[in-house]
């Protein structure tokens with residue numbers, strides 16, 4: 522099976538117990554939950570039996586150990602996670618608003634994962650990558666942009682593939698060079714996994730159908746457009762497939778897109794039929810929202826098959 526590598530942030534999430542606006546008064550909190558979009562992606566891919574490594578850094582603290590222990594238990598190769606003695610592990614405090622929106626307080630840029638050192642262990646993992654998954658949230662500094670772009674070019678140069686989830690967090694939209702970096706990543710992408718409005722973002726198109734046409738004409742092999750609680754649509758030069766979301770009780774939407782993306786990418790790499798990959802990815806997204814905590818909803822293949830049934834939904 523092809524080895525996936527993902528580069529980027531590892532952090533813990535600490536959640537407010539009650540909905541409300543922000544953190545301007547003392548409120549009960551629950552956590553730490555292991556988190557970070559690349560970590561959730563890696564955890565889900567590993568639970569499906571896919572070889573996967575994450576290149577990142579944590580502090581020499583319990584928040585770091587919560588993550589590395591959890592990723593190792595899920596089967597992720599953690600050999601390229603550096604332990605930085607001078608910086609803490611990243612944190613994200615999150616509180617849901619009554620309208621379903623979210624307020625965050627982040628410490629990522631100045632945390633350990635904002636500075637990933639190049640070491641022999643990192644080089645070894647990058648050299649062994651057969652598939653690179655890039656996330657927009659990981660393009661948060663010139664160093665991380667360069668590392669993702671160089672790795673994407675190297676992986677493709679030796680016959681591997683690249684997937685890309687723009688995964689836009691409003692907090693990083695003003696990061697220097699982000700848009701240019703995303704356009705350069707897109708030019709190296711085989712499998713594109715945008716969500717909602719991100720579909721048209723890096724194209725000249727205003728409408729979803731035009732954006733898909735442009736992306737496929739530009740050489741992207743597969744576009745999967747995630748649409749939250751509505752479902753997801755798969756496009757390639759063979760046509761388009763729709764999979765409605767599986768009905769579940771949503772407890773916490775964080776992590777749905779990463780679990781969906783990891784499942785789709787793993788099955789795509791195994792050569793699964795698009796309808797099967799789409800249905801199992803939608804099942805992974807649905808399972809993810811049923812658990813509180815970003816990584817708590819990762820799921821194995823047996824439970825995804827049980828939820829999806831015989832490729833129910835994709836048509």
Ligand code: ADP
Nearest residue numbers: 716747748749750752753766777778803806807
């Ligand atoms: P992202 O987190 O990247 O914005 P989405 O929120 O679109 O991604 O979620 C990815 C996929 O997970 C969706 O396309 C859908 O298949 C599934 N999903 C998301 N939210 C729900 C939900 N409330 N119920 C069932 N499935 C969901």
